[in-house]
Amino acid sequence: MRENRTGGKDAYAMILEAIDVGVYKPGDRLVESELAERFGFSRTPIREALQRLETQALLERDGRSLIVASLDHNQLAELYIVRGELEGLAARLAARHATKEEVRVLRAMVQEDHDLLGDPQAMARANRRFHKQVHLASHNRYLVQQLDLVHRSMALMGTTSLAAEGRGEQALEEHANIIEAIAERDGDAASTRLRAHISAAFEARLRLDAQDFGG
Incomplete structure (x- = not known):
C-alpha cells in the first residue's frame, strides 16, 4: 500500500x-x-x-x-440560472442570519482581494472563498449543500470569467455592495445584488467565449 x-x-x-x-x-x-x-x-x-x-x-x-467533462452553451446557461437563484436565496438568508463576525470576515476578504487584481486564477480562488462564506452565512445547511454541487460543476468551465478585462475590479465592487446589503439586513437588496453579480459574470464569460470563437 x-x-x-x-x-x-x-x-x-x-x-x-x-x-x-x-x-x-x-x-x-x-x-x-x-x-x-x-x-x-x-x-x-x-x-x-x-x-x-x-x-x-x-x-x-x-x-x-x-x-x-465540458459544458456546452445550453448547459452553461442552465447552470448560471440555477446558480443565480440559489445564490440570491443565500444572500437573502445571510441578510437575516449573518453574525457581525461573518460580515467583518466578508469585508476583510474584499479588501484583501484587491491585492490579487491582475491574477485571474488567484482572483478565481478568492471569489470561490467569498461566495462560500456568503453561503455559510445563510445558516442553512441544505442550501449550502446544493450550492456546493453547483460550484462543483462550475469547475468544468476551464477558464474564469474574471479573466475578462476589467471584470476583477467590477466583481470586487459588486461583492462590496452585496456585503453592505447583508450588513443592513436588507434581504431584498442582498438577493437582487447577488443575482445581478452572477448575471454580470455570465455576460463576461459569454464575451470571453465569443473572443475564442473569433480567434
Whole structure:
C-alpha cells in the first residue's frame, strides 16, 4: 500500500480539487496509474473516485478513457440560472442570519482581494472563498449543500470569467455592495445584488467565449 501524502483527504477530494483549480481541464484524460502516483493512493480508491465523479457527470467517457467533462452553451446557461437563484436565496438568508463576525470576515476578504487584481486564477480562488462564506452565512445547511454541487460543476468551465478585462475590479465592487446589503439586513437588496453579480459574470464569460470563437 502506497503511503497517503494528501494530509487526510481522500482520493475523490483530491481529484475534485485538482479539477477545481485547473490542474485537470475539460477534455483532459485521467489515467488511474498517473493519478495514483500523483496523489499517493493505490489504484482501488482512485478507481472508486473516478466512478463517483463519472456518476456526478464531472467526468465522461471518450472511448475507453475517462476525460474531464465540458459544458456546452445550453448547459452553461442552465447552470448560471440555477446558480443565480440559489445564490440570491443565500444572500437573502445571510441578510437575516449573518453574525457581525461573518460580515467583518466578508469585508476583510474584499479588501484583501484587491491585492490579487491582475491574477485571474488567484482572483478565481478568492471569489470561490467569498461566495462560500456568503453561503455559510445563510445558516442553512441544505442550501449550502446544493450550492456546493453547483460550484462543483462550475469547475468544468476551464477558464474564469474574471479573466475578462476589467471584470476583477467590477466583481470586487459588486461583492462590496452585496456585503453592505447583508450588513443592513436588507434581504431584498442582498438577493437582487447577488443575482445581478452572477448575471454580470455570465455576460463576461459569454464575451470571453465569443473572443475564442473569433480567434
